[in-house]
Amino acid sequence: MKAAIVGASGYSGLELIRLLLNHPNINIDTIVSPSNAEVKVDQVFPHLTDIVTTKFDSLDCQKLASHVDVVFFATPAGVSSEYIPTLINLGVLCIDLSGDFRLKGEGLYEEWYKHSSPPKEMLEKAVYGLPEFYREEISTATLIANPGCYPTATLLGILPIIKEKWGDPSSLIIDGKSGLSGAGRKTNQITHFSEGNENISAYKLGKHQHIPEIEEVLSDQSDKEIQVSFSTHLIPLTRGMMCSMYIDLTEEKTSLEVIEHYSSYYKKHPFIRIMPEGKWPTTKGVAGSNYCDIGISVDSRTNRLTVISVIDNLMKGAAGQAVQNMNLRFGFPERTGLELSPIFP
Ligand SMILES: NC(=O)c1ccc[n+]([C@@H]2O[C@H](COP(=O)([O-])OP(=O)(O)OC[C@H]3O[C@@H](n4cnc5c(N)ncnc54)[C@H](OP(=O)(O)O)[C@@H]3O)[C@@H](O)[C@H]2O)c1
Known part of the structure; x- marks a missing residue:
């Protein structure tokens, strides 16, 4: 399976890179950061030298849909709802780490996030990605709204x-x-x-x-x-x-x-x-x-x-849970790529 990470120059996107690099069933195909497009990833994150050798991309939904299976959005409020409807209509699974698709109640998103609500039909498709309580729904979802931390x-x-x-x-x-x-x-x-x-x-x-x-x-x-x-x-x-x-x-x-x-x-x-x-x-x-x-x-x-x-x-509160949701959706064992013991002390 191939994945794209949008918002990969931010903390949650970076954590997704760390996790997906070690996921046996996933190749990271595209790493998107509009402000760093065409810049090598290790120039922005020197700790990834010799580990990630590609460049950041800009965001092109048609291009992504032609060759990736899943797109993670780790972007600020108001961004993913601009692109996800196109990607969903092109048949790509989207996992959104932002709050854009979490609130179902009418007017709630506008009231609390101060952005326009996403299209109603997309909100209806969105499944709340808390596996311990919505496992069945996640396993067949086309759009997963990853919970807030x-x-x-x-x-x-x-x-x-x-x-x-x-x-x-x-x-x-x-x-x-x-x-x-x-x-x-x-x-x-x-x-x-x-x-x-x-x-x-x-x-x-x-x-x-x-x-x-x-x-x-x-x-x-x-x-x-x-x-x-x-x-x-x-x-x-x-x-x-x-x-x-x-x-x-x-x-x-x-x-x-x-x-x-x-x-x-x-x-x-x-x-x-x-x-x-x-x-x-x-x-x-x-x-x-x-x-x-x-x-x-x-x-x-x-x-x-x-x-x-x-x-x-950044893990159960964001990227880890997003990978857990992807595992459930694709039928991989739930712990795949997530068997990391805590960093203690
Ligand atoms: N941090 C957490 O602990 C946490 C936990 C749960 C959920 N979340 C949610 O996850 C999302 C990302 O949070 P974060 O803390 O990782 O944010 P962050 O560090 O500020 O990173 C934001 C990322 O979004 C990209 N971005 C901004 N505007 C964009 C646009 N118009 N199009 C495409 N990409 C754009 C940025 O790319 P450029 O550098 O190119 O601008 C950057 O890579 C937020 O919605 C946040 O609420 C965060």
């Missing part, structure tokens, strides 16, 4: 309790923390070393574009309208994301009972690891890997559950 960590951490109706959704509070690579390769004031290093800052409180995505999936999976309180923070890490979630239990449960429920729910899902009682996940424990580690604790005094979910934002 915060929604991935949040939904994997909280859905088993919401689906089982053990928690009161109206009490749910999500406290998210992300490393700086979550903001992409271009620097801005908040990610500037002098301001990002040795600092923790809250941002976009109540206004983050991942809020409607989390709410839509929670509602879809529980057949009930759910709204969440979601706050986001930048922390001085390159990679890594932690979502700490707090929810009131609707009946008395012990930590062990909840841990057993999660372990059973995720038994067949190779990238979810449930921590034993009294152990907590760390961002370093998943760095560079496609794992999501989940720690669980019930406070019996308040009957409140705390769930801690960690991922590498």
Whole structure:
């Protein structure tokens, strides 16, 4: 199979290059970056010297469709929806790492992303690419909307309790923390070393574009309208994301009972690891890997559950999950190209 990566000069695209270079069933055919077209990849990324010997291309849908099987878009909001309709109509599988095709609700995308909505018929084709909950749909999709990084960590951490109706959704509070690579390769004031290093800052409180995505999936999976309180923070890490979630239990449960429920729910899902009682996940424990580690604790005094979910934002939060989705879609074993152990310490 041949793949193209659009947005390959950015962090998620670069992570896709790293993964697909080691994927036994995929050849990277085209690496697109409009601002670097015709420049050798190793001139932009010297660490790829002798590893990637080709040049960046510009984006030409007709050319891509004539010889690639899958196109990954790792581009900012508003870009993929310009090209994906053409590619889909030409019969190419598209996996979009941006938010363009994630929100189904009318007007939601425009409201939260401040771009025009993608064509309705394309939105209807888009399948939400969270394999642990939409596996069947992914296996036949023509367009996969890869989830955002915060929604991935949040939904994997909280859905088993919401689906089982053990928690009161109206009490749910999500406290998210992300490393700086979550903001992409271009620097801005908040990610500037002098301001990002040795600092923790809250941002976009109540206004983050991942809020409607989390709410839509929670509602879809529980057949009930759910709204969440979601706050986001930048922390001085390159990679890594932690979502700490707090929810009131609707009946008395012990930590062990909840841990057993999660372990059973995720038994067949190779990238979810449930921590034993009294152990907590760390961002370093998943760095560079496609794992999501989940720690669980019930406070019996308040009957409140705390769930801690960690991922590498560039892996399970972006490129790793995109490759997992491609594997499911093409019928490759789910772990293919993703059997990377975390980089620890
Ligand atoms: N970073 C994360 O942790 C993460 C996690 C999950 C999802 N995402 C999503 O993935 C997408 C990419 O994020 P990122 O952090 O990798 O961004 P990034 O580092 O800023 O890279 C953006 C890439 O998009 C390309 N691009 C920009 N405008 C384009 C256009 N009009 N046509 C074609 N290519 C264009 C850029 O190419 P040039 O250099 O040529 O401009 C660059 O390669 C975003 O939608 C983001 O929300 C990111």
